Amino acid sequence: MLIRIDTREQCPLAFEHCATVRGTIPTFDYSLDSDFLSFAIERKSLPDLIQSLAIQKNYIRELNKIRRALAAGFPRLFYVVEANREDIDHFNYSVFASGRIGPAFIFHQLSELEYHYDVHVVFSGDSIGAARDIYRLLKRRAEDLKAQEDA
Numbered sequence: 816m817l818i819r820i821d822t823r824e825q826c827p828l829a830f831e832h833c834a835t836v837r838g839t840i841p842t843f844d845y846s847l848d849s850d851f852l853s854f855a856i857e858r859k860s861l862p863d864l865i866q867s868l869a870i871q872k873n874y875i876r877e878l879n880k881i882r883r884a885l886a887a888g889f890p891r892l893f894y895v896v897e898a899n900r901e902d903i904d905h906f907n908y909s910v911f912a913s914g915r916i917g918p919a920f921i922f923h924q925l926s927e928l929e930y931h932y933d934v935h936v937v938f939s940g941d942s943i944g945a946a947r948d949i950y951r952l953l954k955r956r957a958e959d960l961k962a963q964e965d966a
Contacts, residue, residue, distance in 0.1 A: 816957050817848040818950070821855075828858070828946040842884045845949050847957055854889055854956050856949050861898035865906055868924035869916045881932050892934045893952055897945045900938045 820827045821840040828845070840846050843855035857880070859867065867873045884892055904918045928934040937952075939945040 816954060818953060819846045819848040819851050820844065824858070826942075828942060828949065830946055830950050832950060842880055842887065842889075845953065847953055847960075850956065850960060852887065854891075855884070856893045856895055856952055858945055858949065859894055859896045861896065861902050861906060864894070864896050864898070865903070865908075865916075865921055868921050868928075869911060874924065877928075878932075881928070881934065885932070892932065893937060894928075894934055895937045895939055895945050895948050895952075897939060897942050899940055 816833045818830055818833055818835045819838050819840060820835050821844045822837050824844050827835070827837070836848055838848070838851070840851045840855050843857040845858060846855035867877045881892060903921050906918070906921075908917050925936060929936060937948050939948045
């Protein structure tokens with residue numbers, strides 16, 4: 816299994832069990848090298864996730880990425896977050912001047928992605944957990960593709 820990492824990833828994850836290659840992925844960050852037009856996974860740090868959900872222009876950009884993935888026929892959409900769900904409660908929201916952004920708003924935005932766009936949000940704890948979860952999901956995708964070939 817060869818994992819493709821998008822060229823825009825600034826700090827790519829390291830994977831213990833397989834090789835990686837850098838290349839463009841039109842939507843999201845990690846994919847199988849042979850399947851990057853049909854399936855990919857979005858990776859988020861906690862600050863990136865919160866800014867993507869809290870700032871209007873960033874949220875629109877996220878929705879556009881999700882719509883591109885859906886239009887490309889992605890069978891499932893995954894966001895792998897390098898944090899625990901509880902970390903959303905403890906984030907320093909003082910960076911948002913309006914004072915209206917907090918955990919309740921972020922959880923609301925997450926529920927919108929999960930409910931309306933069927934985005935599966937996986938909280939992996941940290942970058943090691945994110946690499947493990949991305950590997951696990953891509954391995955499952957590779958198994959599905961193999962089963963389709965064999966059918």
